Amino acid sequence: MKFSVVVFPGSNSDYDAFYAASTVIGEDAALVWHKDTDLQGADAVILPGGFAHGDYLRTGAIARFSPIMSAVQAFADRGGPVLGICNGFQILLESGMLPGAMVRNDRIKFVSRLVPVRVEATDTPFTAACAERQVLHMPVAHGEGNYYADPDTLAGLEANRQVVFRYSDAAGGISPASNVNGSLNNIAGICNRQRNVVGLMPHPERATEAQLGSADGRVILASAVKALASLSR
Amino acid sequence: MAVIDAAVLERHGIKPDEYERILELMGREPNLLELGLFSVMWSEHCSYKSSRVHLKTLPTTGPRVVQGPGENAGAVDIGGGLCAVFKIESHNHPSFIEPYQGAATGVGGIIRDIFTMGARPIALLNALRFGSLETQQARRIFEGVVAGVGGYGNSIGIPTVGGEIVFDEMYAGNPLVNVLCLGISRIDGIVKGAAKGAGNPVFYVGAKTGRDGIHGATMASAEFDEKSAEKRPAVQVGDPFMEKLLMEACIEVMKTGAVLGIQDMGAAGLSCATSEMGSRGGVGMTIDVMHVPQRETGMTPYEIMLSESQERMLLVVEKGREHEVEAVFEKWDLHAVQVGEVIEGSRLKIHERGVLVADVPNRALTDEAPVYRRPMQEPAWQQGVQRLTLDDLGAPPSAQSAFDRLLTVPTIASKRWAYGQYDHSVGTNTIAQPGMSAAVVRVKGTTTGLAVSVDGNGRFCYLDPHRGAMLAVAEAARNVACAGGEPIGGTNNLNFGNPERPEIMWQLGEAVRGIGEACRALGIPITGGNVSLYNETEGRAIFPTPVLGVVGLLEDASKTTTRTFKQPGASVVLLGDNLGELGGSEYLATLHGLVAGQPPALDLSREAAIQKLIVSLIREGSVESAHDCSEGGLAVTLAECAFNSGGIGVTADIAGVRLKPDTTSDVASGSDVASGSDVASGFSRTFSVNATLFGESASRIVVSASGERLDGVLAAAKAAGVTATVIGQTGGDRIRLSVNGTAVVDSAVAAAEQAWSTSIASRMAGRAPR
């Protein structure tokens, strides 16, 4: 399969995602410039981490107007799997492809560390290969990952099982102590109602090799491969 | 035209004799713009006029050296046609005035030095010094600097992977912010900062020029006084987004081959970039300031030439290939504009709307800058501070209370509060997480890795700058070796007080002599660096603080290790000799409020032997962990091996050292004192225990090895002529240390680790607001 990774000016994990998808997982991958309008035959799209447009104004606020985003929206509307990682998640929120918004971490400071995250739903293209309630260790690195949605939206997310990942402890326990940034309901990642668009703050692409501290993130990319294979069968 | 009188000269920091030299080089009186050019180019910061004669004595060559000092950064061959490009640079003065922006732009500046060479930056480290965290000012500066380091590095996407932080009142008014950047380039892809070929266009690209930072270079070369606050506008504001675009665009544009030379506009801005590029290339350059993109209206040529606005580059492009270069920059929404061209001869000609406004020989600004062999004088107090009489100190604390206290001293405590704000995983190359002795990054596309460490001990250098500087080299190299890296190159940042004072100049001269000796003995060429002088406030200088950055090569990046114990039941081995030297130790400073004595002795051949040994043991996979002994001595080292290990404890029994009768820090080793009959007083007895545990003797490494591998470790050490002593076993959940069989420290790992890891955070949480 082919992953297309969008490169915005200021993206800084674009190559990491490309490297994980191609060199580590062994699938085709392409870097797509944000001014392009063609996703180069993508089977799955990744909006990578970074500081698109410097994160000036608000995180992801300007990137949503990039020419490529029309193609991403159309791809998602056709049911194509889209994964937003960190800044990519923020862009999906700003563009309205996912509900809610990000505000400053509750403890203000940038937070960078390996954290456990519990998988809450395995029926998305990016968690299809996960075990139920599997705990994955992946790095977070963000200043604005404090997920917010109004009460109705939040209730809807929970009712529709759109929460895909929650910050947990290593055993999978969910508590205020395991919440790294103050996100409502410990939310680390969500999906849209159609479940093909997924956004998360932790970085699976940085956790694909044990040498670098964790290989738990591989399953996220492997899920896409699995989901696509079952689709084409 | 303004008359150049004494007041004008003083404002420009130009001494009367320097002005005489300017008149000679110019053959006429300079105008104000020309004087401004001399002012910034002849500043200490740009010209190294006080340190140059000393720096020349450093070893700068070796079989792996691709680029030595004199370029934007140094480079060493790491095999496979690749080289490691690296340099350390300071941003001390700006970080005191505005901690966040000072640190942020310091990070931005050193990153530009690396990608200017054609290399892709892959890692940042920093060496930071602050005053005591008990003061609100130090907390404010620490908080701002850490946020600034993170703010810039995180955004641009270069991981901050390691470094060191020391707190001492001596840095209260002069914090140090030294940043090292490491990049990777193909050896044949290195681009230099030299102009070539008359007629080739000179392009300007990046942020627009504003009035910020005018005379930043001269500010960095003057002591602080009460008026420093008024100089606040001279601090630049960083734009990491602009730098990210510049970095990507420059790396892309250099691949076209159309760029003949490139330099960033850092200190002294356009003045420096134009004159240095011309001077290095043996050509002249002409520019017209009207073409320079300006952020503010009504800027004069003087302001444009001296501005230190950040994130700007100057490029010399092969004539006829301008469109290739322009196209790449357009892609990144940057607009490269031609501001001039390379000319025959050797002059820098500056125009304003076609009118010649400055005409100076390049070399007058660069190579012809004054070089001072400033007078040096050993301070009158020097020998006094080296005397240490333990009997005068009063009752020593128990080993347990000293141990507990040392673990929470900010200099020793975990720096997680800081590095938890640094993105260290971006780039997916970081093998050793921050908080280990050395950072280890892999080089994608190869099997190799690079270990990097920055180290310096101002206290040792204050007591003996020559030995202190040697110890800094040794420690940085030892840290790299403890991660499995063979040291292959170094960079130094010399942080000192006012060089016009003979005692300061003596410290600098002695330190450079020490660096040179140690680097020669350990085979580490210095490929570049930075000098920061005038680090003093109201006549009080910082500790002399040379900081060494050492890069080591791992042929197989998977063969590395960290300081932490990996499993219970392993033997704990001390490599090297425990001499119990307390001079200049953290123990003396913290528990006795004393900075005195001789720094630990250093035998460079023993140091070289232990480093070779540890690299080969790690390569063979014989040891599971390796940790160098430094601040806090053997006891703190053992504790740090237990920390972050998942709670693996250690039980160790250490042979006591015998203190000499006159109880200076020079002691005989190996004797059994605690039970010896020649120990008269209880004081000496406790001191000998404390010296055993907390002395900071050099050339020591604690390793752990399991099962039959232990015999191999001991045999290899014997063959290498390195003392190896099995001092204990890993296991349990406590840190139990005894000296000559007498239990002296017994702490639960969990509690000790909690105290160590939260000490800085809790101090910062109690901070008063700005």
Add this chain to the structure above:
Amino acid sequence: MKARVYVTLKPSVFDPQGRVVADALLTLGYEDVQDVRQGKFFEVELAATDAAAAKARVTEMADKLLANPVIESYRVEVLA
């Protein structure tokens, strides 16, 4: 013509930065401080002459880009 846009977090959204500023003010002795909300302020220069049209236009800008309606509210002022 000049317009000003004030963007603040909606009252229901927690503002950690505002809280820190409030805490700092309290510690500095401003005991009467009850709450601080941090926001953004934009000055937009327009080549327009009609105030009503300008306001409509800037309101559209605020809605589309300057504010995120999920968490932020805004107020537009047009200066003569």
